[in-house]
Amino acid sequence: MTDVNSKNVYNPNVSEEGGINFVDVVNFFRRRKFAIGLITLISSSISVVYAYTLPPRWEGSFQIVVSRKGRSSGGFNNPMAQAQMMNSLASIAGIAEPDLGSTLKTDLVILRSPSVLRPVYEFASELKDSLPSSGKMPTFKPWLSNNVTVKQISKTKALTIKYRDTEKRLIIPVLNRMKDAYQAYSNKDRSESLSNGIAYARSQIKIFKDKSNASNRVLDNFELLHGIRSSDKWNEQESQTALFQDRQNGGQAMFSLKSGIEGISGASSGATSSIKATNNPIVDLAKINRELLRRKRIFTENDPSIKTLIRERKAISDYIALSAGGSLASPTYQPRSKEEAQTIMLDYKELKRRTKRYQNTLNSLESMLHSLSLEQARSSQPWQLISVPTLVDEMPISPVKKDIALIGFGIGLLVGSLLLFIKEAFEGKIYLIGDIEKRIPGKLLQRLPVSDTSSWKGSIALILQGLFSSSEKGKVGLLYVGDVDSGYLKLLSKCIKDGLGGRELLISGDMFDLAGCSTQILVTSPGAITYVNLERIANQILLQKPLLAGWLLIDPYI
Template identity: 25%
Template structure:
């Protein structure tokens, strides 16, 4: 820290830190004239220095790093295989455009244009020149390259930029030609290799099929498919290639599992007549016999009978029309004529009521006859339906058992047939695996060959096209005003440097003088407060400050108090103060004012000690010595009176 403090009195909190900053600003204010001199002199030197530096001018142009999408797709499959850069790697492209291979001829031209320049050791000079004079940057989010060149020779900038545009445009065409050459060489070599490999793998698959009595199918390679994607061979379709007899074997095995499940399900069926009918109908032979349909019709009739019985039981005496309808659906009742008789009675009753009242004897007789007929029809309908229901139940279980037996027998017969077919297509596991491996290899080689031939045709077509060089967005231009030096910046930097030197020198000067300078430093050192500030005019009888001090010392606990004077005082002021601060005789307390030397020679056992001093002449050495002696006496300063 700038100011020395008592280690025991330091407090690590924010208030102390703010207080130190306040002291620092007070220190700057006390030394403002010295710091100002340093700042002014440094600022003037900065202005003079800025005018001694040569002007630096800047020119720039922008160019598009164009990428042809069709060309990119043609080469993209082989970028990593043949060692070419990725088409979208613009950062790599920028690195090439900054490389010595492109820019060293430009530097040589610049050095030759400056007669005094030495063109030897271009390699060593190149990197320094590129760092200090050239900026090559991609505009963010685009493929636009911004090139800026700086030089002290204003007339040289435009010619240099023009040469750079020609070099970059020539490089764009050279890259395309080199890519075509490498790709064609690679494809021709690979086509020759895969022609031989494809013929050999195809012959091996055919020979193996003949030896093992297998059917060799055509590979059916799609010439429009692209095998090479993402720099790796895609074998998804080839891995799905299967062999006909293996498919038949797998199909037969699945059918056997299905038949076993059906047989087990049929055996476990009890009251699930609908499921049994479904299984029976799914077996062609049983469906042709009609047994599932017969059982289904019986079940439907049984359901109808139950519904009719429920309806008859729920009918009241007046629901004659519903009763006639149900009776008409029962053949035995129709044959007996009961439904028609009831209908005729209703018709006659309607006719009579049109002529007579209900009290007529004919109407009364018809109503009684209708009641008897409807009761008879209801009883006979219930009887006939129950008889039919009983007959259906008697035949139901034998039919269901018959359907189960026939279904199981048919499925077992079908299972034997499928097992025979499965055994006919069985081959040893090693034969199947070997044949599949040969088929996949032959198909993969053939497809790779087709893809390589397609790529070679595309590359040859691309090579026949004439490609435009990279497009200039802006022509090389020169800024009218120099970009360097920034005289304002240089002058301001010198001003800041001068101010900093002034502050450092002021700190050095203060430390060398060892003066306390500020009352706050004194308070921090002894960890006490200033009791009072006294000027020469305050040291007089009746002064409020003197009266306050007398009252303060009178109220102190302890009988013996000493004021230790430290630093330079006017002897006259010291005598006046000693006289004015003399305590009342009626008071048993003693107050003495002694210099630091007198205090050391005094043997009095003081209970209170206070310091009286001037900060402008007081040195840290003096207060350190005083505190050291007070520590030996187990006495500490309780307050400070400042003179000024």
């Protein structure tokens, strides 16, 4: 006997990598096409009926810009001026500046919040109740989820607000009410914010006005006690005149210094002095130093005029140290040391700095109050409407019957395929040709196409010529495995009988009935036998004598 087919012939139904074979998937749909088609038809029919029972839904929308719009480059419409004003108030109040980057997200939340949309829902509910056959109004949360959509336009600060309803007449009125409610809420927020800012500024003005007045009184008393004249109250000429008078009336040391300086003229060999006393001890000290240098070039160190200038220089230096550079000119109290004079001036500067800080804060608060009052008086529309509420289309947006039917078709196809796949898995029948070929211990002689039964006779004749010689005698057994179609089995047995000539052919589904045959040929088809039965028959074939000559596959897939 010679081999007609080789087991190494490529089988397109078997995946060499053990994965899902596309041909196997196609074969699955081919053998289950009627059942899958019926399930898909039922699902599609139900979807179409469902689509026609749904009420039509209309949709309308409008758009707003979230960012505030300034109409001029300055004043309170300017975003920069508003930011500076609010930042100043926040810094005075000790609160953090709001995160402007979160404005858009905040507005998205506000637009869907019950505080804004609850009145709109009640308005829509009243309108719907007034219309005949309009259906029942859902509760607020389902209504919000199914009827209202708020979305940001990509890469912009604009928002699109959409409203859907089964009543076309409700779309525009509800959208208008929604627009008005949102703008009213926005103005309310602005008005409350300004009112709170004004109230806060007024309360702080009262506090800092009291602090400023008290600090000014303490500063004035300190200046009077120590004879300090502030440059904020007198100009330089008036200050020098007052300082000179204080020193003449209450500062005898300075008076004697000036007299001594003016009396230096004529001393030492008839030399005259060019020094003239001033109201500034620092200037007087500088003049004495220059005069002293000039005289030392002319006279000796023992000259009376030089000694006099040295004494006067020391006296003025001591006076400067004890009066903090001439700033302290009290007729009733003189510092006892340089350190005490410096301490008095440090205390004075701290009092003056604190008084100035209170006054500056008070000025800022008063300016802030004025700005907030003007802003409160100015009418403002914080959200710009860029499109009026309109219907998206004159036709309903839903239900889209075509889409629903396609969804039903897809669900039917998927569910039907899954159910039939599970059914085949539970049945345990072998449909993959590769699995059959692996389990039968013999050569696959031929795949007989169901689509072309007329070719069977010629194929069988060639197979038998290769298997048997003309001199061979004995019975030939045809073992059919599983539920092979009887029509195909009868046709196959006729072809084999014609090819055997005068040899007897026994046909049975039981191997023991064919025990007396000298040669056996097995025939089966995909789905005709389970894995368990095929494994059992394969073991019996291995134990029997003679061995199986080969097997035939009635293939419905080619």
